[in-house]
Amino acid sequence: MDTPHIPVLLDEVLDVFKDIDEGYIVDCTLGYGGHSEALLKNNPNIKIIAIDQDKEAIEFSKKRLEPFKDRVIFEKDRFSNVIKKYQDFDIRGVLADIGVSSLQLDKEDRGFGFNSNVLDMRMNQENPLSAKDVVNSYDRVKLEEILREYGEIREYKKVADIIVKNRPFNSARELSQTIEKHFKRGKIHSATLVFQAIRIEVNDELGELIGLLEGIKNSSLKRCKVAIITFHSLEDRIVKRTFKEWSKSCICPPEVYRCECGNNNAVGKIVTKKPITPTKKEIKQNPRSRSSKMRVFEIER
Numbered sequence: 001m002d003t004p005h006i007p008v009l010l011d012e013v014l015d016v017f018k019d020i021d022e023g024y025i026v027d028c029t030l031g032y033g034g035h036s037e038a039l040l041k042n043n044p045n046i047k048i049i050a051i052d053q054d055k056e057a058i059e060f061s062k063k064r065l066e067p068f069k070d071r072v073i074f075e076k077d078r079f080s081n082v083i084k085k086y087q088d089f090d091i092r093g094v095l096a097d098i099g100v101s102s103l104q105l106d107k108e109d110r111g112f113g114f115n116s117n118v119l120d121m122r123m124n125q126e127n128p129l130s131a132k133d134v135v136n137s138y139d140r141v142k143l144e145e146i147l148r149e150y151g152e153i154r155e156y157k158k159v160a161d162i163i164v165k166n167r168p169f170n171s172a173r174e175l176s177q178t179i180e181k182h183f184k185r186g187k188i189h190s191a192t193l194v195f196q197a198i199r200i201e202v203n204d205e206l207g208e209l210i211g212l213l214e215g216i217k218n219s220s221l222k223r224c225k226v227a228i229i230t231f232h233s234l235e236d237r238i239v240k241r242t243f244k245e246w247s248k249s250c251i252c253p254p255e256v257y258r259c260e261c262g263n264n265n266a267v268g269k270i271v272t273k274k275p276i277t278p279t280k281k282e283i284k285q286n287p288r289s290r291s292s293k294m295r296v297f298e299i300e301r
């Protein structure tokens with residue numbers, strides 16, 4: 001089957017979960033089913049709970065995973081909702097490959113790409129907020145805030161000014177061309193970070209990641225490997241910081257004299273001291289993998 005997305009760090013993901021031979025693995029970002037299909041083949045005794053908020057992705061993957069249909073539960077939902085719902089299942093693994101899929105990026109009518117004729121960027125087509133709303137109706141202060149926080153753009157004031165003075169925008173192409181006119185192109189397209197910021201806002205991407213991680217921590221999962229793949233430093237920082245917190249046995253505030261917390265608060269251990277990144281060979285075959293980073297934590301409680 002022709003697939004519109006190449007799964008990143010595939011061998012590394014299989015390696016993380018290779019010892020699991022019973023129970024469920026939750027694929028929080030099913031997408032086009034690449035990771036799930038490989039896990040179903042590699043781990044013949046496991047089942048998958050497959051989540052995506054994108055209806056097109058679920059429909060595609062239902063066909064792709066048809067040969068394994070007795071071993072997959074499909075759920076069209078946000079991943080921040082899911083762990084709580086399934087925590088009584090025997091979950092042994094959680095995988096999240098956060099971000100947009102190649103199909104979302106490449107398909108004209110989704111509005112993620114620089115040349116798209118629409119301005120949308122919703123992963124969930126039922127989400128009431130689209131990129132058009134953000135770009136055309138957010139006030140200057142709010143725009144500055146998302147460009148600074150989610151795009152980490154040094155010249156966030158200038159970009160917000162350009163947007164406010166040139167709106168309304170009707171397509172991603174109009175927006176990217178306008179940004180391009182005012183900034184020199186570096187290694188990446190000058191609108192890359194602007195698009196990243198808008199996308200994060202539209203899909204509440206950081207809130208979703210934090211919600212997923214909180215859901216895992218507060219769940220009743222006992223023995224489970226958690227692998228999170230991110231594509232930019234904002235998300236990687238959240239994962240790194242959270243895993244560090246989870247691994248702390250003592251959670252007393254720094255100013256206390258003697259430990260009063262019981263010194264037994266670790267949820268498990270960090271498996272990857274450094275994030276796992278793609279090999280040169282993978283980057284050559286799939287340039288979109290270049291910024292991916294995977295961190296792994298093992299829950300033991």
Ligand SMILES: C[S@@+](CC[C@H](N)C(=O)[O-])C[C@H]1O[C@@H](n2cnc3c(N)ncnc32)[C@H](O)[C@@H]1O
Nearest residue numbers: 007029031032033034035052053054078079208
């Ligand atoms: C990078 S793709 C995953 C690709 C997949 N691993 C594969 O092998 O085909 C990310 C997918 O996650 C979905 N997604 C992103 N954030 C989500 C969220 N908060 N809840 C549910 N799905 C989400 C997107 O719709 C997209 O299909």
